[in-house]
Amino acid sequence: MSENQPEHELLPLPQLSFAQQPPPNRPQGPHQNQLLQGLTQHDLQLHSPTEPGSSTQNGHQLPIQSPKWMNHRRLILLVLLVSSLCAIVLVLVDYSQQNVQTQSKETTQTDNVTQCLSEACQRASAWLSTSVDPFAHPCDYFLITCGADRPSPTTRGKQKGKGLPLDLQRQQKRADMRTKKKENNLVGNLRGEKILDRKTALMQYLQKALESNTTSGSAVQKAKDFYHSCLDIKSIETAGVEPFLTLVRQLGGWGVSGQWNHSDFNSTLRVLIKQYASFPFFNLYVGRDPNEIVRGTDRKFIQIDEPDLLIPIVWNNKMQKSIARTQTLMPFLALCQRYLALLGAPSGSSIIHVGIFISLSSELAVATSPLSYRLLNGQLYQRITVQELESQAPAIDWLGCLRAVFHPHPVRPEDHVLLHNLPYIVQMSNVIQKWLTKHELRNRGPLRTFMFLNLLHTFTPALDSRFKETVRKFYLALGNTVPEVPRWKHCITEMEKGFDTVLAHILTDMATHRKAEEMLENIFSIFKTKFNHLDWGDYNSQQSLMKKVHSLTPRLWTQTDSQREAELDLLFSKVTISTRSYFSNYIQLLALQRQRRNRLFNQTQDDDIFSVRPFLSGNEVIFPMGMFVPPFFHTTYPRAMNYGILGIFIAKDIFHLLLQDNYALSEAVTAMVECVWARYLITTGKTDGGNATVLSAAQQREIWLQYSALQVAFQAYQQSLQKQPEDSSLLHFSRTHLFLTSFAQVNCDTEPYGDFMPLEPSFLITVLCSTSKLCPATLDCPSKTQLHSLEACLPLSS
The missing domain is CATH 1.10.1380.10 (Neutral endopeptidase , domain2)
Structure with a gap:
């Protein structure tokens, strides 16, 4: 308040420019701005000391007495102005409260969560920090297409034929600089590291174990000696x-x-x-x-x-x-x-x-x-x-x-x-x-x-x-x-010819066993629940398939289910491995191969130690331990990451294994697929030229299957949180953010059915987020169709 102004006089309210200060993320239409500006200008005219055309007496201007209807008109306009101001204030307050609640919810998920700092998590964090965050740039990220012309993982986040936006380039540059500082504390160069195919990931896990200096039993040590003699090219x-x-x-x-x-x-x-x-x-x-x-x-x-x-x-x-x-x-x-x-x-x-x-x-x-x-x-x-x-x-x-x-x-x-x-x-x-x-x-x-x-x-x-x-x-x-x-x-x-049992023993870890079994139990439970609500059209086929599905039990399998280290050492007690002669070691390997062949008479199944996908055996769905290796799974990872990567792989494997191609899509599922595909074409602008691609039956099944797998894994993770609410995190992401970001980084090249997927699987995140309030951000494209409009295509509970 000015020193020369009486206290009983109020300062005039500053003029509010509605055109320059709209509520965040709630743009005003041009007709609204014109109305508000018109009201403000008219209000100023009502407070003018004189009006044009007023009469004067003795050369002086005389005040014009307004008729009663003018007084009413002024009163009505004032009421309208005050009402408009009140409405705007209420909108701002309502938005502010919603924003606070959203931020509070997200903060609750992240501030009270322990950050995972294990070596495996550090590698995962470095990998995620150099990848594009799909929620930061949804318009660029979700439009990549799987197929022969798909970009490599190192170009993920780009639209075909276009470069990264400038702000995204700066973000990635900063991320690369952060990663450069971390490299001295991490194993290997992690910049540009991509998700491997599952077989290669398993092989690299075994490589690391065979090259480690950890103390091992005699059988494992003989396997390591054989491996090193094979690497000794000079002696060979x-x-x-x-x-x-x-x-x-x-x-x-x-x-x-x-x-x-x-x-x-x-x-x-x-x-x-x-x-x-x-x-x-x-x-x-x-x-x-x-x-x-x-x-x-x-x-x-x-x-x-x-x-x-x-x-x-x-x-x-x-x-x-x-x-x-x-x-x-x-x-x-x-x-x-x-x-x-x-x-x-x-x-x-x-x-x-x-x-x-x-x-x-x-x-x-x-x-x-x-x-x-x-x-x-x-x-x-x-x-x-x-x-x-x-x-x-x-x-x-x-x-x-x-x-x-x-x-x-x-x-x-x-x-x-x-x-x-x-x-x-x-x-x-x-x-x-x-x-x-x-x-x-x-x-x-x-x-x-x-x-x-x-x-x-x-x-x-x-x-x-x-x-x-x-x-x-x-x-x-x-x-x-x-x-x-x-x-x-x-x-x-x-x-693998002769040391298969040793390699299986290396894969076996009781901590991994427990976490893997919990994941399988949750995913298979949600899968059966979802399966109950599917409508195949053919009642007899549906009942037969449901009976088959509900008769199955998931089981984690390893060749050393019943073998302890001492038993393994006894099995290899007569094997002699030379540190310098790979040829003589190879003769030992061939002898072990014969013993392995003979063991098959007493085994319930002849399985590949390098298997990375489930298979049927009687009334069991067998999941090999080779599936549960980094970077797809680790016992120290946050569960959100384990479910977001391997959990979705497992769900897709189950669908492909049990349904295969022997089913027809119902009308409801077909309508959903057509809706998703139409939205994808609109979002990518591929309908502009009138050359929209028509999906084959196999492509329709794959879209439905992959989205169903995403739903199953997401709901299985939510179910695991109900049983055990605590979960760690990476990069201070919320649980859902980490789950979906982990899934989004997995290259569709890693899966055998990728050729049938006409769009990038991560585009399905936009569908999931349209039906869930748990996503960390709305997936809107300012210059394109809003992706959250997909809500009509697929409810999460379908």
């Missing part, structure tokens, strides 16, 4: 071919060198298939009979199949038989000649033995046939006794070979085995008999040459790089691509 190159030549001499030599003992054919074959897992004439493995599975039994049978012949062959539909194409024979000839040259074979004898190998391979190849042909002609799973097999293919000592390979499992003449191509087995026996007795080259040991060149192929992974390069050139000559596999990944893949 130094050894060269000598380890294999030594093995050949121990086996009695061969005709290529001119010195060999004329040992019995079947005795040599038994040694090769028993000790070195080399199957030159046929393949042996253990498995179920589909007819037994239908009857509900788990009995396992010895199965005999075609061999993996080295000679390239093709199937001739017209002739209904396999043939060797002329254009492939020259590369194959070069391969064989190079093999023998590397082994130091004399050039004169190598030509003869290469000819023998190609001739024998061709005779066996013509009797092979593709799986589809054998299935069509009922040649798979033909049951026959060992005694009957010996009568139909007498060149092989079947009883002796089977007993050698499957010892100590008993094999009797009356036992049944399953054949997968009886015509080939008969033809193979005839070819062997001919080369043993009648062929003019039998004195050169042609069958021995054939067996030892197959043995060489078995040991190629354990020999120096010249053999690997020879194989690579052979496949390139055939027009095949040869991907370059990192040495560490190659070594872990080889270990």
